[in-house]
Amino acid sequence: MSAVRHRFGRYGGQYVPETLMPALAELEAAWVQARDDPAFHSELDALLADYVGRPSPLYRAPRLSEAAGHPIYLKREDLNHTGAHKINNALGQALLARRMGKRRIVAETGAGQHGVAAATACALLDLECVVYMGTEDIRRQKPNVERMGLLGARVEPVEAGARTLKEAVSAAIRDWVANVQSTHYIIGSCVGPAPYPELVRDLQRVIGDEARAQVLEHAGRLPERVIACVGGGSNAIGLFTAFVEDEAVQLVGVEAAGEGLDTPRHGAPLTEAGLPGVLHGAFTAIMQDEDGQILEAHSISAGLDYPGTGPEHAWLRDSGRARYVAVTDEQALKAFERTARLEGIIPALESAHAIAWAIDSGFSELDLICLSGRGDKDLAEALALLTPGSAI
Amino acid sequence: MASASTTTGVERIAEAFARARSDGRRAALMPYMMGGFPSVELSREIAVAYAHSGADLVELGIPFSDPLADGPVIHAAATAALRAGATVERVLELAGAIAENDVPVIVMCYSNPVLARGYERFAAALVRAGASGLIVPDLPMEEASELRSVCDRHGLALVPLVAPTTPLERLAQIGATARGFLYAVAVTGTTGERAELDPALVARAAAHASVPVALGFGIATASQASAAADAGADGVIIGSRLVRAAGEADDPVAAVSELISEYAGALRD
Numbered sequence: 001m002s003a004v005r006h007r008f009g010r011y012g013g014q015y016v017p018e019t020l021m022p023a024l025a026e027l028e029a030a031w032v033q034a035r036d037d038p039a040f041h042s043e044l045d046a047l048l049a050d051y052v053g054r055p056s057p058l059y060r061a062p063r064l065s066e067a068a069g070h071p072i073y074l075k076r077e078d079l080n081h082t083g084a085h086k087i088n089n090a091l092g093q094a095l096l097a098r099r100m101g102k103r104r105i106v107a108e109t110g111a112g113q114h115g116v117a118a119a120t121a122c123a124l125l126d127l128e129c130v131v132y133m134g135t136e137d138i139r140r141q142k143p144n145v146e147r148m149g150l151l152g153a154r155v156e157p158v159e160a161g162a163r164t165l166k167e168a169v170s171a172a173i174r175d176w177v178a179n180v181q182s183t184h185y186i187i188g189s190c191v192g193p194a195p196y197p198e199l200v201r202d203l204q205r206v207i208g209d210e211a212r213a214q215v216l217e218h219a220g221r222l223p224e225r226v227i228a229c230v231g232g233g234s235n236a237i238g239l240f241t242a243f244v245e246d247e248a249v250q251l252v253g254v255e256a257a258g259e260g261l262d263t264p265r266h267g268a269p270l271t272e273a274g275l276p277g278v279l280h281g282a283f284t285a286i287m288q289d290e291d292g293q294i295l296e297a298h299s300i301s302a303g304l305d306y307p308g309t310g311p312e313h314a315w316l317r318d319s320g321r322a323r324y325v326a327v328t329d330e331q332a333l334k335a336f337e338r339t340a341r342l343e344g345i346i347p348a349l350e351s352a353h354a355i356a357w358a359i360d361s362g363f364s365e366l367d368l369i370c371l372s373g374r375g376d377k378d379l380a381e382a383l384a385l386l387t388p389g390s391a392i
Numbered sequence: 393m394a395s396a397s398t399t400t401g402v403e404r405i406a407e408a409f410a411r412a413r414s415d416g417r418r419a420a421l422m423p424y425m426m427g428g429f430p431s432v433e434l435s436r437e438i439a440v441a442y443a444h445s446g447a448d449l450v451e452l453g454i455p456f457s458d459p460l461a462d463g464p465v466i467h468a469a470a471t472a473a474l475r476a477g478a479t480v481e482r483v484l485e486l487a488g489a490i491a492e493n494d495v496p497v498i499v500m501c502y503s504n505p506v507l508a509r510g511y512e513r514f515a516a517a518l519v520r521a522g523a524s525g526l527i528v529p530d531l532p533m534e535e536a537s538e539l540r541s542v543c544d545r546h547g548l549a550l551v552p553l554v555a556p557t558t559p560l561e562r563l564a565q566i567g568a569t570a571r572g573f574l575y576a577v578a579v580t581g582t583t584g585e586r587a588e589l590d591p592a593l594v595a596r597a598a599a600h601a602s603v604p605v606a607l608g609f610g611i612a613t614a615s616q617a618s619a620a621a622d623a624g625a626d627g628v629i630i631g632s633r634l635v636r637a638a639g640e641a642d643d644p645v646a647a648v649s650e651l652i653s654e655y656a657g658a659l660r661d
Binding site for chain 2: 288
């Protein structure tokens with residue numbers, strides 16, 4: 001019926017107020033047109049090459065490999081302009097917004113990486129940018145808040161709930177409902193109502209397309225395991241998509257186990273595999289109570305601190321094509337420090353979850369991990385916890 | 393509740409609109425309340441006060457953790473209600489207290505609490521509670537057909553919404569699926585009081601619906617309620633102003649009763 005998938009198995013859909021439905025149809029039509037338009041791609045590809053710095057390197061990490069006892073390759077999305085994979089999606093959507101004649105952008109951010117990417121794309125394309133961010137995340141990610149301000153974006157603090165990513169998404173959607181004629185919502189992950197999950201995946205699949213070619217060239221073979229952290233899951237879906245057809249390649253999404261899956265303080269709806277439900281416009285794996293109220297997630301990493309996930313991940317899990325596991329705050333923090341000491345690379349706390357799992361999960365002939373972002377933003381938070389005598 | 397056992401929710405809603413007309417009202421008064429706010433006990437008194445002060449139908453909100461269609465007042469009330477211990481079950485008990493006064497109750501609930509129970513169980517619970525209809529603000533036409541069949545089987549009205557952004561062709565499609573009434577959203581935005589009211593959508597909606605059209609979102613004052621009736625609305629929905637009164641006033645029951653009497657007066661011929 002539609003040129004863009006609205007459902008991945010039973011997941012996905014468009015559970016939004018009626019006010020937004022025409023805007024979703026408009027977005028879908030614009031995307032269907034743009035993705036087949038060579039002019040759109042040549043502009044995006046040129047920016048990805050000359051502005052973002054793509055292709056990002058695939059790096060064989062020798063000392064991490066030694067520590068793990070098997071080869072580990074890192075897809076270096078941390079080396080992109082703005083320091084994470086988020087820019088791939090933000091630039092593509094900002095170009096799309098300009099095509100639709102929308103001059104005002106709203107975005108949400110958790111760790112601040114998507115907010116910075118959106119603010120960056122808006123500075124480049126001369127668009128107005130408003131970024132919603134929970135006040136707890138503003139506290140945790142101060143440098144990114146300052147970056148967004150310098151880039152000309154307005155950061156709107158969100159006080160509701162746990163004051164993290166879930167509430168920031170809700171606030172951005174409410175802004176969009178009120179300003180839908182002039183505004184495009186650059187959602188930061190493969191979540192939300194259709195067409196967003198597929199749109200974001202298509203803009204992020206460059207990660208996997210590059211990595212697959214690179215690993216074949218460097219190692220002469222496909223990976224045994226392809227591993228990425230999953231909050232909303234955009235870096236993971238961007239990496240996985242290129243390998244979905246390679247049946248021998250295991251796809252592993254690493255969620256936040258926070259303080260432990262046996263506590264309510266985690267962000268692992270896929271691993272927990274409870275009753276699915278609707279959050280932020282999509283039917284997907286979510287964390288909820290028996291009455292259908294959405295639960296607060298918890299993770300040391302602001303980007304994984306989310307009680308939902310992309311609907312395509314829920315489908316990949318159910319179909320058995322990908323599996324989802326979870327890593328605690330403590331394990332992630334150790335991997336954060338270890339990657340710094342062993343490789344001279346400070347990973348984002350989000351990406352450190354994927355590294356932690358790869359190191360601790362037995363032998364593999366070749367692990368390919370998405371190093372989705374760099375960890376400069378996490379220094380204050382992580383150093384406080386790593387200080388001897390502190391909680392961890 | 394005698395009528396509840398012999399008539400369907402859809403019929404009770406139709407009767408309430410007809411009765412409002414025959415009682416000399418230009419439009420039915422349809423106040424919204426947040427179930428469980430400011431507390432479960434007080435909201436029970438508020439529910440009864442709504443029925444006694446002139447409400448023709450009552451919209452009963454089930455609090456949800458992530459209400460995307462709501463502005464700050466109703467969002468905060470939902471958060472407070474959940475903190476105060478409101479559950480779907482406890483809020484549905486309020487429906488009975490209203491329906492006992494022969495005022496039909498339309499439950500407003502976001503998709504997820506409905507899905508968590510399952511459509512069938514949720515609809516059955518509404519019928520048991522004496523409710524007549526259901527509004528799901530984040531369930532657009534594309535996602536609504538299954539729930540509508542379930543509601544139809546239970547005699548419940550699944551009330552759809554149209555917005556100022558809804559194109560005409562779509563408006564006609566939605567109008568054709570409307571049960572009970574068609575909910576016209578007056579503003580491009582979330583719920584909340586507005587200084588200006590633009591009731592233009594009412595005429596467009598009425599042209600495409602065989603059921604009554606109720607206008608809501610942004611209506612806060614008696615004169616705005618009157619303007620909505622002037623524009624041809626069959627019903628006027630008032631939410632945030634009343635929820636604010638329930639939260640702010642020293643005597644919430646007296647405050648909402650006074651407001652509802654005022655609105656009822658403004659809607660009299």
